[in-house]
Amino acid sequence: MKVATWRGEDKFTIDEVPMPKLEAGLVIIKVDSAGVCGTDVHVTQGLFTEWKPPMVLGHEFSGVIVDVGQEVPSERIGERVVCLPQPGCGKCGPCKTWNIGHCEQLPRRAGSFAEYVMVDQNAAYILPEKLDLETASMVEPAACALSCVDSLGPQEKGFDALVIGTGLLGLFTVVFLKLRGAGRVIASEPNPIRREMARQFGADFVHDPSKSSVNEIVEELTDGTGVHVAVEAVGKPELVAKCVELARPRGHVLMVGVSPRRSPLMIDLFEMHFKEISLRGAMGAGNSFGAALNLFPKIHLEGVVGGRHPLEEIASVIQMSAAGDQVKFVIAPND
Numbered sequence: 001m002k003v004a005t006w007r008g009e010d011k012f013t014i015d016e017v018p019m020p021k022l023e024a025g026l027v028i029i030k031v032d033s034a035g036v037c038g039t040d041v042h043v044t045q046g047l048f049t050e051w052k053p054p055m056v057l058g059h060e061f062s063g064v065i066v067d068v069g070q071e072v073p074s075e076r077i078g079e080r081v082v083c084l085p086q087p088g089c090g091k092c093g094p095c096k097t098w099n100i101g102h103c104e105q106l107p108r109r110a111g112s113f114a115e116y117v118m119v120d121q122n123a124a125y126i127l128p129e130k131l132d133l134e135t136a137s138m139v140e141p142a143a144c145a146l147s148c149v150d151s152l153g154p155q156e157k158g159f160d161a162l163v164i165g166t167g168l169l170g171l172f173t174v175v176f177l178k179l180r181g182a183g184r185v186i187a188s189e190p191n192p193i194r195r196e197m198a199r200q201f202g203a204d205f206v207h208d209p210s211k212s213s214v215n216e217i218v219e220e221l222t223d224g225t226g227v228h229v230a231v232e233a234v235g236k237p238e239l240v241a242k243c244v245e246l247a248r249p250r251g252h253v254l255m256v257g258v259s260p261r262r263s264p265l266m267i268d269l270f271e272m273h274f275k276e277i278s279l280r281g282a283m284g285a286g287n288s289f290g291a292a293l294n295l296f297p298k299i300h301l302e303g304v305v306g307g308r309h310p311l312e313e314i315a316s317v318i319q320m321s322a323a324g325d326q327v328k329f330v331i332a333p334n335d
Helices: 038-044 093-097 139-150 168-179 192-200 214-222 237-246 269-275 289-298 311-323
Strands: 002-008 011-016 026-035 060-068 080-083 116-120 124-126 160-164 184-188 205-207 227-232 247-255 278-281 305-309 328-331
Touching (some): 002 311, 060 116, 060 139, 139 168, 139 247, 160 168, 160 214, 168 289, 184 214, 192 205, 205 214, 214 237, 237 247, 237 269
Parallel strands (some): 160 227, 227 247, 305 328
Antiparallel strands (some): 026 060, 026 116, 026 328, 080 124
């Protein structure tokens, strides 16, 4: 089978490798759609140094089960599925007290920039009949956003929210905040395509930070008190600090975007302490994958995918994703 092997920096090779050797409890997926994530881009930029080449990237994917190992019903062959990279054992400490994304027992299985992928049977979620495979490949990033929004706990209906950055994580955050009862959601984004997409996802106000400070629109709409919830969905520490600044007393700041490891956060800790601001992060899909899949019928995803490309174009697609001109690109290894 063919895989796209990351060789360091922006270099990839297309290689022939043996099919995965099936083990008990596992299934083999013929990959239909594999989304290019910001994490994939950041890995090639050297921002996540724990990821070492050579390796096969990709962890947002959907496809069809073509073979099953022992302990898996043969009836699962032919199922259309979307996959969670790490299903969790449900027994270890992190699974019980944290979330399944940090499981210590079951290995993380990804590498979806390939024709076939092997995953745990519990990581393969059956798709609703009307959900197409390409759209389904976006369930994993949706679950990441939902996991973060879920960490808020109960909020008073009609709360104000700010989302900085409307890439796919930011867009999903907008819609999940609205579903959670947000009254007004402000989306701040320099890219005009993504600003329009934010409206499609339910943002009540869109802001162009290249033309004015986000402080202005927040102060105008909230009479200077700030928003109840401020979300950083880019992965830049200075924008996390901006969210702290724009949150109202006893407000909440959520980090959906992933900053590089060892990124310093320059904020006025006295101000944060004085205003009683809570700061939360959520890494990965957590325990929210199934819930995100169930919410997909409520989300308007038309036009989100900006291009579908063969495996051989992975290097150029990574570059296009880094440019940020579109919301999402998909690799189709078997087209």
